[in-house]
Amino acid sequence: MTLLFGGFFLLLLLGVPIAFSMIGVGLVYLSFEPRISMMVAPQQLVDSLDSFPLLAVPFFVLAGFLMNAAGVTGRLVAMARSLIGHIRGGLAHAMIMAGMLMAGVSGSGTADAAALGSVMIPAMKEDRYDAGFAVALSAAAGAIGPIIPPSIMLIIYGHLGNVSVGQLFLAGAIPGVLFGLFLMAVAYFTARAKGYGSDTARAPLRVMVRALRLGLLDLTLPVLVIGGIVAGAFTPTEAGAVAVVYVLLIGLLVYRTLNRRTIVFALRESIMVLGTVMLTIAAAGILQFALALMQAGALVTEFFAVLGGGALLFLLLTNVLLILLGCVLEVTAVLVLLTPILVPALAQFGIDPVQFGVIMTLNLAIGLLTPPVGLGMFVTCAIGNVSVERYVRAAWPMLLALLGLLVLVNLVPGLTLWLPGLAFE
């Protein structure tokens, strides 16, 4: 097992793409295992994708890109601005609120961050915000995406760990809202201390109503998706297909912001994301097969049992591991590597796999925001034309607040388990 992981990380460090690193070490292992046919490799590739819950991944990826192409971002920001724009740091709060609403449709944090950043960073610079702050905040507001349902990370976790995706989605709701509130608190104090933003009068009721009416159809979608899953009307996969059709309908018929060119663009972007994400999941199938033969799950469970120390030590170690790996590895890769070996160890510590799914996702969302490889960070830095150093100087209070939230979610199971308990008991 050490050899397997060692070889994998060596290849990875040398710059071999993650999927090929996993396929490579898997093939080498299989060729040294005389009991097993090499045909297992292609079979595992197919079988790990042949799953109904995983179908939700392409749907929510596409729904996110279509939503951005249809101009949902602009309407949500306008709405949020009319509602809370008068608070100190108004634009910042509006961006966070829009990020939370977008998270209810799209499943990916980086796409949300890019959409928010391109709308908000120029507006915030104009309103006397520091560019580094605007960039860091748009990355962070986008990172709410994978916590608030639907979430591609939670779908992958549920698929690999055999956990109900519907329950995971509900479990993410409260931590997701807290994520937004924590960011708003940071934005409020920073804006006050540094004098960001101009004083804005409260928007008149007439303006609020108008913005709400314009955004009403956009708001319906998260309600439809999450409500439909909670009510048991459809599975997360079906909700994904419904979301795609809904965005297409309002974009084509109501707002008329979608056309052939923008739809093809959204499809193209989705294919690029899917190609990388799905191949990583498929390739992980080979690695998992090898790990299962070595009974790696049992070894890890035993390791933690020997270590003693109980649930708290386990959580501490796994959180540190997740943060570290999340800083250097792509999110999907961390998920496919760790979910199958960590989830079996949860039972002996009495940790609910639903809670642990949200813990993992939160760790990885923070990983999106940290150097050296945080993708959310890179994307927004590129949009705002800001150096990583300047980003970090503005981002650290936000990261600190999110670490606080992470500790809370670890220690208080009710934050994640209360909602799914209500809906599924």
Place this chain on the structure above:
Amino acid sequence: MIIDWAAMGLLVGLIVVTVIGVLDRFLLNLGLTWTEELARFLLVWTSFIAAVVAARHRQHFKVELLSRRFGRYGTQAIALLCLLASVTVCFYGVRLTLFFDSQTSPALGVPMSAVYASVPVSFALISFYLLRDLVRPRDDAARHSETLP
């Protein structure tokens, strides 16, 4: 490129089939059994063809902390390693496809080899693009942050 359009077409097909399944459950009540199976099979094909597209555009996730300093030969060595893995998968994929020739799927009744064929087809195409990277390596460090996951 044809392969880009094929991937997009498969994705559209995937959505259409799933929507038919949802409509059937809520409105039509025909009790269609093939939609779920077809959707899963389409997912497999879409994913692998999309992986070919990603290989064509050199988009697969990698860690570039070290490799950026390797220069031309390093990039070629990596491409060669990937090519070896890819060709091996393709070879055993062909054998697997032939192996499942006589087995048919429960709902659609199509031979399972139609599903497993996605591996040799896609990995043959991926091998082709890796070969291109090997013969004509290009510094792709500049575009590493271009797409979103």
